[in-house]
Every structure is written in C-alpha cells, then in structure tokens.
Amino acid sequence: MFQGVLTKMQTEFKSPVDYYLVFADSFVHVNSFLEKKVHITRTGSQCLSCSQPNEIFRQGFCKSCFFETPSAGEWIMKPELSKAHLGIEDRDLAYEQKVQLQPHIVYFAVSSGLKVGVTRDTQVPTRWIDQGAHQALPIVEVPNRYLAGITELALKAYFNDKTNWRIMLQNKGEALDLVAERAACIAKLPTEVQPYVVQDPPLSIDFPVARFPEKVKSLNLVKTPEYSGVLTGIKGQYWIFEDDTVWNVRGHEGQVVDLSCS
Numbered sequence: 353m354f355q356g357v358l359t360k361m362q363t364e365f366k367s368p369v370d371y372y373l374v375f376a377d378s379f380v381h382v383n384s385f386l387e388k389k390v391h392i393t394r395t396g397s398q399c400l401s402c403s404q405p406n407e408i409f410r411q412g413f414c415k416s417c418f419f420e421t422p423s424a425g426e427w428i429m430k431p432e433l434s435k436a437h438l439g440i441e442d443r444d445l446a447y448e449q450k451v452q453l454q455p456h457i458v459y460f461a462v463s464s465g466l467k468v469g470v471t472r473d474t475q476v477p478t479r480w481i482d483q484g485a486h487q488a489l490p491i492v493e494v495p496n497r498y499l500a501g502i503t504e505l506a507l508k509a510y511f512n513d514k515t516n517w518r519i520m521l522q523n524k525g526e527a528l529d530l531v532a533e534r535a536a537c538i539a540k541l542p543t544e545v546q547p548y549v550v551q552d553p554p555l556s557i558d559f560p561v562a563r564f565p566e567k568v569k570s571l572n573l574v575k576t577p578e579y580s581g582v583l584t585g586i587k588g589q590y591w592i593f594e595d596d597t598v599w600n601v602r603g604h605e606g607q608v609v610d611l612s613c614s
C-alpha cells in the first residue's frame with residue numbers, strides 16, 4: 353500500500369517512458385502496475401503550497417494559495433505577461449527572475465493535432481511527455497519567458513495551442529513533417545526572435561500503452577473517491593484502464609490517496 357499527496361508523475365525518457373509517483377516517504381514505479389488491478393482511494397486533500405487540508409482549487413493549490421503563491425502567477429499560463437526582464441514584480445520578483453530569466457523554447461508538438469507551446473529548456477522533453485506528445489520539435493530557443501510568450505502568441509494566430517486530451521488518449525494523432533512545419537512558420541515569427549531559430553531534429557516519444565481506450569470515461573476522485581481497475585497504459589499524465597476509464601493524475605495534484613495493486 354502506498355499513501356500520500358499526489359503530484360504530477362515524474363518521468364524518465366526511455367522507450368517506452370518510465371513513470372514514477374513520488375510521495376513523501378516512498379515512490380511507485382507506475383509501469384510495474386501495468387496489466388495489474390489497481391485500487392485507488394481518495395482520503396483527503398492537502399494544498400501543495402500551505403500543506404493545510406484545504407479543498408483544492410486549481411493546480412494542487414487551495415483557493416487562497418492559488419491567488420497568492422508566486423508559482424501560480426498569470427504569466428505561467430500566459431507567458432507573454434512575463435515582466436521580470438523589465439524588473440517588474442507580479443507576486444515575488446526574485447522567484448519570477450529565477451524562472452522567467454532563463455532559456456525557453458517555443459515548440460511544435462503532436463499529441464492530438466499539431467500544437468504550439470512554450471517551456472523552459474530544462475523541461476525538455478518532460479513537458480512533451482506530460483502532454484502525451486508522440487512527436488515534438490523546438491522552433492526557437494530564446495533567453496527569457498517573455499520572448500517565448502510573444503512568439504507563441506504570434507503563432508497562435510495560425511496554430512492550435514491546446515491538446516484535445518480525448519484524441520491524445522485514443523492515439524488518434526496524426527504523424528506530421530515537423531521540420532517542414534518549422535521551415536514554413538519562420539516568416540510568421542516576430543522580428544526580435546528571428547535570430548533564435550534552432551535546427552534541432554524532431555523527437556519521437558513512445559508511451560507504455562498496451563490498449564488505447566475506445567470511449568473515454570474520466571475518473572474524478574473528488575466525486576467518486578474509490579476506483580479499481582486493470583491498468584492498460586500510461587500516456588501524458590493519464591492512467592488508462594481496461595474499462596476505458598482514464599485518470600488524469602496531474603488534475604488530482606493535492607489530493608491524498610491510498611494506492612495498491614493486486
């Protein structure tokens with residue numbers, strides 16, 4: 353039996369990807385649960401910022417932490433709002449300088465269809481694995497989050513920036529020529545990021561999935577605190593079960609669970 357507060361699964365880029373759930377005093381190699389019956393019980397919640405047993409509002413944080421903690425600032429979801437490069441504080445300038453003033457990439461990923469996204473260099477390929485992308489390719493590598501944000505904003509006029517998670521989980525994404533897509537999008541980039549175009553090759557990611565679901569039924573442990581089922585795959589931050597139930601682990605950050613396998 354494993355017990356603890358859920359955070360997103362940690363991954364190792366192997367073929368297929370290795371997944372781990374890390375708790376305070378133990379960890380689970382999730383791949384070892386494949387083809388086995390897994391029991392999940394939600395027993396409570398614990399905010400990832402204040403550690404209080406509060407109801408989780410978003411991203412593993414209780415409502416007051418979500419609106420106060422520097423790690424949930426609006427510039428996280430909207431990188432173009434980053435202001436640390438101007439010395440302007442949002443919630444905590446030292447934190448924002450540390451996170452925003454480092455190399456970021458803008459990339460293409462294919463998880464459902466082609467999408468554009470932003471991440472820190474240090475999060476490659478973790479970010480792509482978390483999205484369930486089977487192909488990905490960097491477009492530009494820029495020195496801060498603001499430049500990545502305005503690049504993404506310019507490309508959003510032409511490309512999607514969301515993953516359709518149902519299609520991603522059903523493995524219905526297409527195979528695309530990402531190198532050709534990158535060459536074709538360069539003229540659409542803001543002038544100030546043109547010097548930062550990279551030539552890295554595309555990356556393919558292989559997920560441990562024996563059977564993709566035909567329909568997709570989403571498990572919400574806040575509404576239904578107990579579930580048992582045979583795990584048939586792991587893709588992105590989702591567990592896929594034999595009965596077409598899918599469980600978004602990242603969507604349950606801050607929930608406290610008991611986990612076992614038989």
Ligand SMILES: [Zn+2]
Pocket residue numbers: 399400401402403404406413414415416417418
């Ligand atoms: Zn809190």
